[in-house]
Amino acid sequence: MTYKSTSKKTLAQAYSVTDKTFANWIKPFEKQIGEYRSRCYTPKQIEIITSLLGMPEHSNLICS
Numbered sequence: 339m340t341y342k343s344t345s346k347k348t349l350a351q352a353y354s355v356t357d358k359t360f361a362n363w364i365k366p367f368e369k370q371i372g373e374y375r376s377r378c379y380t381p382k383q384i385e386i387i388t389s390l391l392g393m394p395e396h397s398n399l400i401c402s
Contacts (some may be wrong), residue, residue, distance in 0.1 A: 341384040342402040345377055349387065352394035363391060 341392060350360035367390050371383050384400050394400065
């Protein structure tokens with residue numbers, strides 16, 4: 339699967355949760371995921387997030 343650079347807001351939409359809920363979900367994994375730069379997570383970071391949280395319901399938002 340090929341991931342694309344994605345914002346926190348789009349990731350929250352992909353998981354069908356609020357921005358705040360998504361932020362709480364990833365908080366324990368911030369060191370593993372890495373720094374959020376330029377208002378986007380890199381494709382590699384998206385891969386890490388999906389491995390930790392599972393594939394989102396709306397994966398079309400994060401995959402190219």
